[in-house]
Amino acid sequence: MVSAILPLMADTHGPAEPSLEEQIAAYQREFQGLDPQVERVVSALSRLNRRMNVAYGRQTAELGISNAEWEVLKALVLAGEPYRLGPGDLARRLGLTPAAMTHRIDRMVAEGLVTRERDESNRVRVIVGITEEGRAKWLEGLRMATVFEEELLQDLSGDERAQLGAMLTRLLRRVEEAQPDAGGRLTDLD
């Protein structure tokens, strides 16, 4: 395993990334007819996600795993009893190719996070299960994530959280209709 996921990048001085408002102003300047309202929503979504992934990456790094590995553990736990899935299933759920799944499982078996066995009733199939250690790391990662998430939302009242959740769900439904094929590389955690 390779220690950290985070490009520290806290490099030097010099122009950093423009702020959201600066970016919107620049867009207005370079492309007339862009709706700032829409741009703000889309850009904020994207930036928020990036920051969240940085936060998750720091947390999983503390556990000695990567975001990608935590994702696999999550999929296994959320699958429910008996906490086992085939590589193909996992690949579909995580949105990556079977080839990538094979490699990822290789690493995770070597680290003792999951097990890999052949299905005796159908010897083409492979079954991936979670180990005690894997389950423990999943849980600890989740605990850290909830602390972060609570802090993230702390300025929003209960009503606001509900409204935000409802609006995001509506947007999600709309894209899912437009993109019925699942997909998308999953760099993210949820």
Place this chain on the structure above:
Amino acid sequence: MVSAILPLMADTHGPAEPSLEEQIAAYQREFQGLDPQVERVVSALSRLNRRMNVAYGRQTAELGISNAEWEVLKALVLAGEPYRLGPGDLARRLGLTPAAMTHRIDRMVAEGLVTRERDESNRVRVIVGITEEGRAKWLEGLRMATVFEEELLQDLSGDERAQLGAMLTRLLRRVEEAQPDAGGRLTDLD
């Protein structure tokens, strides 16, 4: 350049990714004491972002470039006159390492999207500029993106869009305070 960015993944039948509501229910089952309200917001954010990147990837693929390359073009345009930046600046703005920036610029120069010259007044520095073709592809990509984004938000009224933008901005401000060091690998577009 490598054609497409999109794992088509529209593979076969078989269990796909669980729906958002299924996932929240599974979380409740496996981890008592998780706030579903928070979970919905966070998971919806993450899924939305993934879908958006898939959409952007399809659009940039139509232009024969990658999301990553479009990001570079965007940074150059948003920098404003004279539309030139050094590799270091670009790397900071895009949130990647200088080494990655060197390679990316190599490819983009070969494709005629940007130019690379030495700064004559300080021969350590390199200056990257955008070509006509690069600018045209940026613009066309932006046009496609705005169509998609307008469609994405079409169910929301003007008021709702404003509310959503305001709430997301508040969340963003909070994470930015907590993570003053810029950073984060940029897989995303905004």
Place this chain on the structure above:
DNA sequence: GCTTCGAAGTTTAGGTCTGAAGTCTTCAAG
């Protein structure tokens, strides 16, 4: 003026992903 330090880019080694080409097993049809 030389020397040394620091900043900017590039190069190199190694890791993880995609896409395409295998390999092996099962199942259904002849």
Place this chain on the structure above:
DNA sequence: CTTGAAGACTTCAGACCTAAACTTCGAAGC
């Protein structure tokens, strides 16, 4: 029973990234 086709996983080649070593130029101190 045999054979062909489909499915599940793995292997291989290539793309793009990070981290770290290296190269070069410019600026400050003696």
